[in-house]
Amino acid sequence: MWNRSILVAHMGLTTKGTIGAKTALTLDESVKRVQAIADAGKSVNPDIIVICHGGPIAEPCDAEYVIKRNTGVDGFFGASSIERLATESGIKNQAEAFKNISK
Structure with missing residues (x-):
């Protein structure tokens, strides 16, 4: 039986997009906080899976930046970064394509 825990190093409301948070940590501040959370989690359970x-x-480039600058971080948990941001850009591009139809 698989019995591993997952720890999400959560950096607050996701920024970017039309309704993203207006204030947030920087990526470099997030690197430090994610590492601190990962270190704390692994000190309790060395087998814990840590995601940011x-x-x-x-x-994706933001997640790569953070993951590559940390040790013991296994990946990224996507929520609005996958569904909301992708939808916003898709809708915007589609609307612009319709707007640009010439007679």
């Missing part, structure tokens, strides 16, 4: 989420970690 939220705040300025909104795009």
Whole structure:
């Protein structure tokens, strides 16, 4: 039986997009906080799976930036970064395509 815990290093409300949080940590501040959370979690359970989420970690390049600058962080938990941001850009692009139809 698989019995591992997952710890989400949550950096706050996701920024970016039309309704994203207006204030947040920087990516570099998030790197430090994610590492501190990962270290704390692994000190209690060395087998814990640590993933990062939220705040300025909104795009794949943001997640890569944080993950590559930390040790013991296994990945990214996507929520609005996957569904809301993708939907917003898709809707905007589609609306612009209709708007740009010429007669």
